[in-house]
Amino acid sequence: MAQTARNPDQTREALLLAAFEEIYQQGFRKASLDNILRRTGVTKGALYHHFPNKLALGYAVVDEIIVPHAARKWQRLLEDSLNPIDTLIEIGEERSFPIERDVSLGCPINNLAQEMSGVDEGFRDRLNGFLDRWREVIEHALQRGQVNGLVRDDVDTHEAAAFIVAAFEGAYGLAKCACSEEVLHTCLDGLNTYVNSLRTSDETD
Amino acid sequence: MAQTARNPDQTREALLLAAFEEIYQQGFRKASLDNILRRTGVTKGALYHHFPNKLALGYAVVDEIIVPHAARKWQRLLEDSLNPIDTLIEIGEERSFPIERDVSLGCPINNLAQEMSGVDEGFRDRLNGFLDRWREVIEHALQRGQVNGLVRDDVDTHEAAAFIVAAFEGAYGLAKCACSEEVLHTCLDGLNTYVNSLRTSDETD
DNA sequence: ACAAATACATACCGACTAGTATGTATGTGC
DNA sequence: GCACATACATACTAGTCGGTATGTATTTGT
Numbered sequence: 001m002a003q004t005a006r007n008p009d010q011t012r013e014a015l016l017l018a019a020f021e022e023i024y025q026q027g028f029r030k031a032s033l034d035n036i037l038r039r040t041g042v043t044k045g046a047l048y049h050h051f052p053n054k055l056a057l058g059y060a061v062v063d064e065i066i067v068p069h070a071a072r073k074w075q076r077l078l079e080d081s082l083n084p085i086d087t088l089i090e091i092g093e094e095r096s097f098p099i100e101r102d103v104s105l106g107c108p109i110n111n112l113a114q115e116m117s118g119v120d121e122g123f124r125d126r127l128n129g130f131l132d133r134w135r136e137v138i139e140h141a142l143q144r145g146q147v148n149g150l151v152r153d154d155v156d157t158h159e160a161a162a163f164i165v166a167a168f169e170g171a172y173g174l175a176k177c178a179c180s181e182e183v184l185h186t187c188l189d190g191l192n193t194y195v196n197s198l199r200t201s202d203e204t205d
Numbered sequence: 206m207a208q209t210a211r212n213p214d215q216t217r218e219a220l221l222l223a224a225f226e227e228i229y230q231q232g233f234r235k236a237s238l239d240n241i242l243r244r245t246g247v248t249k250g251a252l253y254h255h256f257p258n259k260l261a262l263g264y265a266v267v268d269e270i271i272v273p274h275a276a277r278k279w280q281r282l283l284e285d286s287l288n289p290i291d292t293l294i295e296i297g298e299e300r301s302f303p304i305e306r307d308v309s310l311g312c313p314i315n316n317l318a319q320e321m322s323g324v325d326e327g328f329r330d331r332l333n334g335f336l337d338r339w340r341e342v343i344e345h346a347l348q349r350g351q352v353n354g355l356v357r358d359d360v361d362t363h364e365a366a367a368f369i370v371a372a373f374e375g376a377y378g379l380a381k382c383a384c385s386e387e388v389l390h391t392c393l394d395g396l397n398t399y400v401n402s403l404r405t406s407d408e409t410d
Numbered sequence: 411a412c413a414a415a416t417a418c419a420t421a422c423c424g425a426c427t428a429g430t431a432t433g434t435a436t437g438t439g440c
Numbered sequence: 441g442c443a444c445a446t447a448c449a450t451a452c453t454a455g456t457c458g459g460t461a462t463g464t465a466t467t468t469g470t
Contacts (some may be wrong), residue, residue, distance in 0.1 A: 006417060006466060029235050033458065042403025044459085046420050054458065058406055114319045115232065118309050128382045137361065156398070162379070162388065163395025167310050167368065174367070177318040177333045184366065190368025193288040193361070211436060236429065249429085251448050259428065304459060 012050045014040045020061045024108050027115045029121070048117050055122065062126045066108050074134060077141045083150055084141035085199055089192050092168065103184055108178035110169045131169075135161045142198070155198050167191045217255045219245045225266045229313050233263050233328070242265050244404045260327065267331045271313050275343045279339060281344045288355055289346035290404055294397050297373065308389055311381035315374045336374075347403070360403050 018039040022031040033054060037044060051057040073094070077087055079171060089182060095101075105111075116123035139161035145151030175184030223244040227236040238259060241250060257261040278299070282292055300306075310316075314332060321328035344366035350356030376396060380389030 008417065011417080025323070027232070027234070029232070032456080034456080045463095046417070048459075049417055060429050106319060106323070108367070110378060111319060114311060114316060114378055117382040117384065118230070118311070124382060124384065128384070131379060131382060156395075159391055159395040159398065162391040163372065163376075165394040166375035166379045166395070167372040167379055168375065170371035170373065171368075173315060173319055173374055173378065174336060174371045177322040177329060177336060179322065179329065179333075182210065186364055186367040187371040189362075190364040193364065193366065197402060213447060216447080237426080239426080250433095250448050250450075253429075254447060 008050070011042060011046055015042060015047060015050060016061055016065055018059050020065045021110075023058065023061055023141060024105060024111065028112060029115065029119070031058075041140060046050040059122055061128065062112065062123065066112070067126065067130050070109055070130060070134075074137055074189070077134075080144060084138075085150065085195055087142070088138065088141070088164070088195055092188055092191065095175050102173045103172075103181055105177040107169060107172040135165045138164055145198075149200055151198050152200050160198065164191070164195065167194070213255070216245075216247060216251055220247060220255060220262070221266055221270055224262050225270045225313075226334070228263065228266055229310060229316065233317060234320065234324075236263075238262075255368060260325070264327055264331065265330065267317065271317070272331065272335050275314055275335060275339075279342055282342050285349060289343075289350040290355065290400055293343065293346070293369070293400055297393055297396065306385055308380045308383040312374060312377040315378060327409075336370060343369055350403075354405055356403050357405050365403065369400065374401070381389045 015036065019031070022036050022039065026032070026035075031054075033044070033047065035184045036057075036189055037047060048056075056195065074091060076082065076091060077084065077189075077199075079087075085190050096130075110132060112123060112133070113127040117127060139157045142155065142157040142160060146155070146157070167187070168191065171184060171187035174187055175181070211222070216256075220241065223241045227241050227244065231237070231240075236259075238249070238252065241247075241262075242252060252262075256265065267304060275276065279296060281287065284292075315337065317328060318332040318336070320337060322332060344362045347356050347360065347362040351358055351360070351362070356362075372392070373396065376389060376392035379392055380386070
């Protein structure tokens, strides 16, 4: 009835943001479309105009919000000029996500991956795809470090990269369950100790 | 109507097992009581005779199935006579859980922790409690190793224990999302490399 | 200016949810 | 063998879910 001035792009963006919040807090399957509509003031007709169904909305949240943001966070590892180990530790300590405000919410990627990867291939493809690219970025950074003499030659970069990603997600997972910043930092300190151990001996700080 | 011979303990156990399966596959909040009843052939009246509500059933699954099994798996770390690093690596490689058959299902503890710790304190207390005891067991084992000269003295056992638990859960989480035994083993190999690096130099194998 | 596509809004549907009310059959103590 | 608690069974409820049918208002192209 009371139709205000239209702005379809803005409507779509508002839906995506509200859907991200709802999914981040409730998980995808418990995320309620009615809640998302309540959060935005958008009606169901508008939602189903912009997205064919709940699944498509979920995919769009991953593709257009979660993955781009996470990718941006780790982008710096691609720069050849930087010491990969320093960069790795720096990024790990950043809380760039405007979302990483509350440890008890966990990592959006990990949350969705754990909930959905066994249930829906579309989610699994997207999230595993990102995690795999993330692992690759770390692996290449370590390899560059070996070429530059910054990383020990005996390090298995493939193994180390997978291990680092696992430890990272694990740290955020433990901290979420413990609901404790301290747990997060203890785990990340452990990770930093490990990552530092990958330096060549003359680079050890 | 067709009432068979009664065996309340067996009924309760059947409900617990079916509830575990359903929760393991669907998560607690998406676990359907009707599905659990279908799996067991038990009726709703029987379920609500043994458990006051869904939440109590979920808690019972954690207390009586998930936690005892996981605790049993790591019990050997308490034995003073063993080399803690050897034991850590051995246990990590075991697939004792009759449940750990399929990587794509993940770790039951981690699954529930990630889903429920932000939503329900009862679940969080139980799961965080177990994870914390697990971390402590590893920490004490590493400390014993230091006393026995098997673990390097410069290792921060508190930090290392938290890191190991995080890496462990992270490894199972990544493997679940990747749906790949290979990913699991790569991550666990990375963890083993790290754990081996904690040995005193004259113990390095 | 008018048609057609776009962008909504409202009301509703069937399926599924946890939980309950009520009845009945079985086992146990005396 | 009788009383009583235990252990179920059946039918139902109120609420929520994703999705749809159908309407209307707004833009856009010509």
